[in-house]
Amino acid sequence: MNAVRTERCGSVTTVTIDRPAALNALNAEVLDALQAAVTEAAADPVVRAVVLTGSGEKAFCAGADLKELAGMGPDRAYPAMRSGQRVFRALERAPVPIIAAVNGIALGGGFELVLAATFPLLSTRASLGLPESGLGLIPGYGGTQRLPSAVGSRVATHLMLTGARMDAERAYALGLAPLPPVPPEELLPAATGIAETIAAQGPRAVRAILAAIDSGRDAPLDTGLAVETGLAATAVAGAESTEGVSAFLDRRPARFADPEEPR
Ligand code: CO8
Secondary structure, eight states: OOSSEEETTTTTEEEEEGGGGTTTTHHHHHHHHHHHHHHHHOOTTTTEEEEEEEEESEEEEEOOHHHHHHTTHHHHHHHHHEEEHHHHHHHHTSSEEEEEESSSSSHHHHHHHHOOOOHHHHHHTTTTEEEGGGGTOOOSSSSSHHHHHHHHHHHHHHHHHHOEEEHHHHHHHSSSSSSBBOHHHHHHHHHHHHHHHHHOOOOOHHHHHHHHHHHHSSSHHHHHHHHHHHHHHHHHHHHHHEEEEEEHHTTTOOOOOOSSSSS
16 A cells, blocks of 8 residues: 555645555655655646645654654655655645645644645644654754744744644634645645635745745745846736736636646
């Protein structure tokens, strides 16, 4: 059985971590399969958004596979960490948006996966935290860097040093999700609905926005603005905006073509 399932419906691919017996913990196989699934989705000109979720009712992802981690010496730990970090960074900078549909527990690397996604939608059953310090570990898939940017340094430090878990309402209140939590049975339809809304926008514009955000992440404002200028000028001069603006002026829905070239 594959550790990660993918299913495409129209222009949305759903990627499901499928190890419910291990609460969808991230072993090497899952990490490789996640990267492959996102690379494949990003290379498919028909796919305009990805929904990422976990199998089963209990967990989105319970973090790094502690059975795989146990007994790892420095010789194996360093490359394992680096390759995991590369996967998370690849997800973060994917040219297609990745909506994490957080169906339950998201701990450790599972929470870090939420932070690397474009944005999450939370089920009311979601529970998030970074319990690594209680294991004598530290968040190693970007949590020490991405959580402070997401919620501010003090809140992030408190969460990491205490290992405190938070429910979906608190995560939403902290700004970790753009929309309020939804009942579990509404999570996937709602996440798919958001993905379809994004899929109806200009696909090149969506990619350009993601690229501008990623380029500006830690760059000085003027550097980010220079990147934005280039991407905005390309958009203004492109066929996609010709269609989008004509459709607006003609009072009809825009029909955006799938990008011809692989991304
Ligand atoms: N890794 C491997 N197996 C896991 C994990 C995990 N992270 N979490 C749960 N499981 C397994 C359990 O071992 C159990 O399997 P089995 O039945 O074979 O013993 C099964 O999933 C069900 O788990 P529980 O029986 O524990 O279920 P409960 O409902 O009692 O508890 C919890 C659920 C609270 C989620 C509990 O399982 C738990 O605390 N899990 C660990 C969560 C955690 O600490 N995650 C952080 C891991 S560290 C991390 O992510 C660091 C990332 C960066 C470092 C990377 C270095 C390479």
